[in-house]
Amino acid sequence: MHVLATLDEDSYDGAAMENGRKDHPISWAQVYQGGRVWYTGRGHTHESFDEDAFIDHVLGGILWAGGFEEGDATGTVWNSYTKSQITSDIYEGMKVDTTPDGRVFFTDRISGSEDGNTGQAPVRVYDPESDEVSTALSLDVYAGQEDGLQGITFHPDFEDNGWVFIYYSPAEVEGDQPYNLLSRFTVDGDTIDPDSEAEIIRVHTQRETCCHVGGDIAFGPDGEELYLSTGDDTNPFESSGYTPIDERDGRESFDAQRTSANTNDLRGSILRIVPEDDGGYSIPDGNLFTGDEYADARDNGEVREEIYLMGCRNPFTIEVDEETGLLYYADYGPDAGSWNAERGPPGIVEFNVVSEPGFQGWPYFTGPNIPYQDYDFETGESSGAFDPENPINDSPNNTGLEELPPAEEASIFYGYGGSMDNLYNEVPGYAQEYVPDDNPWPEIEGGGAPMAGPVFRSEDGFGDNALPQYYDGKWFIMEWNQGWVKCVSFDDDGNVMEIEPFLPTEDYIGPQDMTVGPDGELYVLEFGAGFSDPSDPGLYVIEQTGGGEEDPEPEPEPEPEPEPEPAPVSIPYGLDSGSENHGQTATIGGLEFDKLPNEGVTQTGSHTITSLLEADGEFSIEGTDNDLLYKTEHYGQGIGYDIEVPNGTYDVTLHFAELWWGVEGRGGTDTGEGSRLFDVSIQGETVLSDYDIYAEVGSLTATTETVEGIEVTDGVLSISSTTQADNTKFSGIEIHQTDGEDQAGLDPAQTIRMDGSTRGGWEVTSSQDIAGETSPTLTLREGEEYTVTWTNADGAPHDFVVQDSSGGEVAGTDYVSDEGVETTLTFTASEEMAQYICTVHPSAMVGDIEIV
Template sequence: MQHLQSAPRHRSRPPRRVWAAVLTAGALAASLLGGWSASARPYPDDPAPSAGEAREAREALKAKVRTTLSLPAPPGSGATVKVLVFHASASGEEAPNVDAGIEAVEKIGRSGPAAQRFTVVATDDAGIFTKPRLGKFNAVVFLTGGGDVLDPEQEAGLEAYMEAGGGFLGIHDAARTEPYSEWFGGLVGARATGPTAVQRATVEVGDRQHPATRSLPLEWKRPDKWLNWTTNPSGDVHTVARVREATYRPGTGANGADHPVSWCRDYDGGRSFYTGMGGTAEAFAETDFRDHLRGALLWTTRLERADCRAAINSNYTSERVTSPNQPGQTDQIGEPHGLVVAKDGRVVYIGRGGAAGNAPVVTDWNNPDIGKGQGQVHVYDPKTKKVTFAGALTVFGNKGGGDELIKNEEGLLGVELDPDFLTNGWVYLHYTPHSRINRDTHMAERRVSRFTLDPATNKLDLASEKVLLNWPVQVHSCCHAGGGMAWDSKQNLYIATGDNNSSQFSGGYSGNNPKPHFKGVSFADARRTAGNTNNLNGKILRIHPEDDGTYTLPAGNLFTGQESDEGGGKTRGEIYVMGVRNPARIAVDPKTDVLYAGWVGPDAGEPSTTWGPAKYDTFAAITRPGNHGWPYCMGNNQPYRDRNLPDPDKPLGWYDCASPKNESPNNDGLVNLPPVTPNTIWYSPQGGGPDYPRDAHGVPSYKLSEQKLLLPWLKGGGQATMNGPVYRYDTASASKDKWPSYWDGKWFVGDFYDGDQPRHAVLTDPKTAGRGGLPTHAESLKKIIPVGAAGIRNLMDWKFAPDGSLYVLDYGRGFFTLDDKSALWRVTYKGGEPTPAAADVVKKEVR
């Protein structure tokens, strides 16, 4: 056993036994990233030095210490992997978790595979940081109490150790140590307030790859003293776990929905890991917490590589790749409405049909040009960095028509490329042709057609159109056209359609008013569309396109087309999902074939005890065909109130989400509908995941005073969901721009608006996804995909390219138009490889 003498000024009791545990070590390495140097520590009684004097003094101290230390680079380059546990306390009173902490690190060092074992030495003698033997340690663990435990020379020794490639693990009160040191504050990552009393809470484990977290539960329930942070470090450090404040009482200085608890970063040439957990002696007896510490030590000692750069904002670059249109032209972009990326990296993006803000608006239905717009297709080639105007469809999609004849959401709505696009050039477009509108009945046709794009010229052959699918839509009253499309691995095409319903006539609650109509066609009753088993609006359709331009129906859709409670003909076999309001964007996970969708909710600003929930914008992970509720139920199966003729203003009974019935006079489908599947994410102007106590019949109270927010990371207001992709990391790709594997399997959810609306990456639990299970973790992307005046303010679509970069469409500043802010952006990663470098991983012969 090795012994280190405890210095009297740090001794909390008579000299204790020296802690040492022998072990063998295997694969290890160090990453030497460029340093960051802060000013020397200003003590309260010292005169304030100038910045230059402070730097000179600190560098002089480090130079002096280096001559004593003779540090190898990286430290711990000998045959035995060693870990130093430093447990000094400025108060002289040793914290009650010290013995348990040292014992836990010892046990970690003795256990596990032989190649991961290490020797542990513990001391409270700060003199170790100015001694040559410091260089023998692969990592230093600070199991310290708060306060000033290092003099300037000792701190300079620790700094020199890190600059040489050392490893650091700070536990709990280490965030209070060296309170006057800016450099040490950077080393631990944040400064603590509190602590709170011991409370049981839920830890959300967002990093599923780091050795410190990969074996932990998605939602880790445990007791501890939960610290608050004076400044939230997320984005400056790589956060691997967060504590959910809704599961305990965080007290004064709470950090909110984003409350980091464990993180790491490559710091000043070395590797730093910090956890705010471990505030009790009992914590160190937990198997999961020891696994957490083990993984942190595997990385800090260089026994394993890990990525501690992936969630750091500064490692991402956002670049606008299109310029504003030339005056009077649309050479760069139309009214942004969707994008898709080809396997060769070309980006095909569409403009819905709105013209520049100064274009004339035709409001006379007798005018043949009413609503006439140009649905434009552009192609961006990242190899040449050039945009080609591929062509335009004449669509019903410009202003004119719709409510009050001033707005129109029809037009060119969606784009997808054939799975074999690089050989056949086929492009699928979802649009409303202007040539098919009826100016007498105010009816139009929506269709999905296949066109051919010339790969040599990037020009669209408009004469090549093959119409796969078409269906009627009313265009007397705006809105809700939907539009997104996506493929699954079996080459089935999913098509999102809006409920083709007015937002008016229901007070912003359920769109179920059967009274308004134009020439016999209802336009305010979504039971005619989204809630109708015989109508293709308000749905996500699934078809299998054939080479001849037709389609077949894959097995396993919601209906066969033959069901009826009256003998047949009341369902459409194309329907995969019914009960969606306005699903603009959908995505299919290429690994699991899970469908992800988001749709915009109605307009009610708050819940009503008479009519039901406020507007809920919704995201859903969809694992099987089903009914997702609109206009009967929303969120986690919160029902609306029925209404019907002769007086739709009179509320009837609450809808039964388990057994909904379509009793609208405008229904030509089944009366008895499939049960409603609860959704994954919903948010209102009050916040994310509103829920209420329910009565014996399952009806929520809908009283704001009784509201509970299940998803506090979400805010609402003006809101319009923009569902995003699930990222899948390509290990075979040599791209230097690809997002790191940390994001693999995470679902990107966003909103058209930038403010407080979502722009997050979320994790779901595969065991509950698709059945209403809430996300287990969410983290903001707002500084990676920047918001604000110079950023991406109005997110319209976002998709990953085969090279792992992210393309984002910014709509512009306004509605039903385009302007000089309408743009295509590209977001790339520049953080580099995981650390330590592969050549620096410790490789030790194991006998």
């Protein structure tokens, strides 16, 4: 069935359809058993029949259904499309474009065989005639941070000149300051001649710290003007997920005011230039700073004329409509999970449609021009919100004008994460005038990774498998995190009229880029799952291969035999969350932890894998001798697991470690407590509320929470979560069956936590059965590994030592004299162990150990 029109429920009172704001079809058509069916739900009032548009609607439907008018009724009939994989031989796919003869070229940021931060990155080509993929060019690139090989596009006169334009990070640069480079090459058959390189423009960058490259390329409709997107080249990980405007000495790379808000810098912008035939470029009229009002600024070296748009964060994908010349792009936002009245809004990302040059707002404003607070990283105080009508860049790192053009609102915006609730809840007073009462686009439910695709333009010369004319003028957009593709329709004034799903029956794993082929088919480049060394990447073609006619009702068939139920996991069971992409196995207490996929484990919610094993820098996990388990994780909004187990009673241990917030070079050392909050439920009962890993143990430190006596009566142990801030994450899960019979000894999977003081002795603070007891007997299972984390509670010198019956030390920690300091000891319980003691205060701080 093909939907012709939907209803805007904000346009009338009394709407009651469930999820009607998101999708309320009001007219549709279909071809069924050779006949045509047309329906409309409009016309309930007499006044409707006085409207010419409604009469045309009814007349057109009657004429089409009667066969008197032609028209397509297959646009949203998803069984008329096929999505076919061309290749999965991709490492970190970036961009894709096609030549007029139908060949498909695509880029890899790196090849996976780097030596340090440099290596070769390939441009590959797929030839539909031979159905083969080959390497057209390999470039020596710098691949640190997010640099490497990025965008590719072909000159509009490619059939005559064979020119292709490529944006990349050269491994070797001239001079002291590194740069990314836009160059022109010549295509020769299925290869690109490396000796034909002609430099067009250099964009100077820094290579000391992460991130944001941009790197997409597009030509305007006149075939002369080339657009190039550049990122803000600013580290976002030490500003608590809010705007990075750190003006302290030595923190230049943490201040986006020096790039995106700098009229004299090419970064954080979309540039517009005219490449010259002999290399280099010229400046077209109509850029942001080419007008007479900026003549003095040009003479004073305070502006760059190449800038068309400034105030972008990471405009990773751009498109230019060949018919209208409008610029379409997607821009990423920061990672904050909630409002902070002294800093600004939660993370917001944008889709934008631009008809003229301007300032897009970053790093001062986001979305509908919601201002950030002018936060002083030195004092930790804010001096007020920025003004979108009169933005001022007074950063000491600014080399351009202080007074900037007024900021432009985003065309479409939505919240970082799995829902929009964080954006519209608890809005501080200063920002309420900028935040709509309701989500303007309920069709989008959050995500955080927008990707701009093409504006589809239907042509008479397209092939038989082209997308139908229904999509003419619609803008394809993608969401990398959430894995969807949608289409945006605009009214005559350029306002967003509708956002609708495209081919939702298919899976998209990290949709990265998209282009329309010369025959009207769609090519989609999917990055795959995971941020580095992704799994399941691919290049795909989407074609309309069927007529979209509904199949007649089939004859009843015998009911198939039910498929066998998934086999329960073996108990005891351990799951190493996020370990799918590496070959090592985590083992704790003799239990080997499983890797997914496992038919007995179903992931609920949208899980993303992250790992420290491939991260830049070396990281170790404190509080455990088995840090492999804690170096990988699943994270996401409201994620969980349904695990097939035999009916019975279980103890469930959840393993966590904070790998992002509070970590230098990642979430930043000025972040931490409150940055991540989530609830965990087991069998529908909440067992952890507002859980904050960082508040429990800090960053890069293992911690566990054990819930005992979980009853399973339906064969499924269900673990679910509700995310309050940022994302839920799990490092691992451990399941032991008890069936109501207490196993002797403390559970080795749960950390024993104590406060140590001369007055209070060893007071147990963990959730074991001995919680609240002072210097209790520790009953330990022989051969099991235990972890004791103790806190100096009085500032006196203490250590924690396990001794044998003769007073000899079996295991122990160093002395700690500072109040509040935590120290961890991990040991394997053995028969010789008799007591634990503080050797400085042996009479006040001592307890027995019993081995079972």
